[in-house]
Amino acid sequence: MNNKSKIYVAGHKGMVGGAIFKALKDKGYENLVGKSSKELDLRDQQAVREFFETEQPEIVIDAAARVGGILANNNYPFTFLMENMQIQNNLIDTALQQNVEKFIFLGSSCIYPKLAPQPLHEDCLLTSSLEPTNEWYAIAKISGVKACEAIRKQYGKDFVSLMPTNLYGPNDNFDLQTSHVLPAMMRKFHEAKLNNNAPVTLWGSGTPMREFLHVSDLAEAVVFAVENKFEDNLYNVGTGVDLTIKALAELIQKTVGHQGEIIWDSTKPDGTPRKLMDVSKMATQGWKAKIKLEDGIRETYDWFLQHAHSYKEVKI
Numbered sequence: 393m394n395n396k397s398k399i400y401v402a403g404h405k406g407m408v409g410g411a412i413f414k415a416l417k418d419k420g421y422e423n424l425v426g427k428s429s430k431e432l433d434l435r436d437q438q439a440v441r442e443f444f445e446t447e448q449p450e451i452v453i454d455a456a457a458r459v460g461g462i463l464a465n466n467n468y469p470f471t472f473l474m475e476n477m478q479i480q481n482n483l484i485d486t487a488l489q490q491n492v493e494k495f496i497f498l499g500s501s502c503i504y505p506k507l508a509p510q511p512l513h514e515d516c517l518l519t520s521s522l523e524p525t526n527e528w529y530a531i532a533k534i535s536g537v538k539a540c541e542a543i544r545k546q547y548g549k550d551f552v553s554l555m556p557t558n559l560y561g562p563n564d565n566f567d568l569q570t571s572h573v574l575p576a577m578m579r580k581f582h583e584a585k586l587n588n589n590a591p592v593t594l595w596g597s598g599t600p601m602r603e604f605l606h607v608s609d610l611a612e613a614v615v616f617a618v619e620n621k622f623e624d625n626l627y628n629v630g631t632g633v634d635l636t637i638k639a640l641a642e643l644i645q646k647t648v649g650h651q652g653e654i655i656w657d658s659t660k661p662d663g664t665p666r667k668l669m670d671v672s673k674m675a676t677q678g679w680k681a682k683i684k685l686e687d688g689i690r691e692t693y694d695w696f697l698q699h700a701h702s703y704k705e706v707k708i
């Protein structure tokens with residue numbers, strides 16, 4: 393593999409795929425391929441086969457998925473289950489048929505059981521029940537992890553699965569119905585600041601603990617996986633550090649410069665009390681996250697301000 397190797401990043405227009413595409417470009421990889429969902433619908437097996445036959449990628453990174461927060465997952469279970477399985481199955485199976493050298497599959501920490509011991513170790517996969525609100529998405533992702541593991545086992549090929557923790561950064565989704573907690577808070581504080589520092593109401597008690605990884609750090613981890621042979625199939629990617637939702641809210645409030653009250657709506661669910669990744673396996677491979685949360689939030693807010701009229705709002 394060298395900087396002329398053909399690398400296909402599926403989902404290169406998305407938050408994660410975009411960051412990976414940029415990180416590879418910045419590192420000097422010059423033979424990158426990407427297609428939007430309009431140009432290539434990854435649910436269409438025939439179209440995916442034809443694309444691979446034409447492009448003959450040597451490395452494939454799967455950052456394409458139907459993604460969303462609790463509300464979207466809960467309201468559209470079949471969409472989340474089926475579309476994600478279709479996308480990943482077409483990519484994984486075609487990559488195998490076409491003898492792709494390396495395949496990197498991206499999932500998320502929701503693959504792990506709801507009550508798994510913290511921090512979440514890769515070995516707790518499939519040891520007990522999933523969080524019901526996103527089990528459809530999680531089941532699709534688990535089947536992707538298992539497909540890559542099965543290919544490793546049966547064919548000895550370098551198919552690897554990376555499970556990032558909660559991500560944030562430029563190009564995030566800022567729609568309040570479908571977004572994740574960090575961009576939703578950022579938008580709420582920003583709009584409240586413009587509205588004479590009106591109070592901001594946030595869901596739950598603020599006590600749950602969560603971990604956040606900057607998307608550029610994840611992109612670096614993917615480049616690391618492109619350049620290094622991994623001994624195993626499944627690796628967590630995170631910072632290994634968490635904070636309460638209340639502390640996160642205060643950090644975002646300070647960064648945004650909102651000076652109003654925060655109201656915690658305890659009639660709304662908190663979700664899992666704690667969700668922290670055990671990142672020791674990835675550290676053993678030689679990779680660690682670098683970007684501090686304060687710096688990452690500042691950079692993301694700067695990006696948000698620059699895109700205040702054009703940021704993404706994903707509707708389903």
Ligand SMILES: NC(=O)c1ccc[n+]([C@@H]2O[C@H](COP(=O)([O-])OP(=O)(O)OC[C@H]3O[C@@H](n4cnc5c(N)ncnc54)[C@H](OP(=O)(O)O)[C@@H]3O)[C@@H](O)[C@H]2O)c1
Pocket residue numbers: 402403404405406407408409427428429430432433434435454455456457458459479498499500501555556557558559560572
């Ligand atoms: N965001 C997070 O906090 C987070 C955390 C952990 C893991 N991840 C993982 O990272 C991956 C990407 O997430 P993201 O946040 O980057 O999502 P995103 O911004 O919504 O991007 C998803 C990408 O998938 C593409 N896509 C969706 N359906 C497609 C289809 N039918 N055919 C072709 N392309 C399709 C979209 O293409 P178009 O833009 O062209 O429509 C888009 O570029 C997912 O596997 C997710 O589980 C994300």
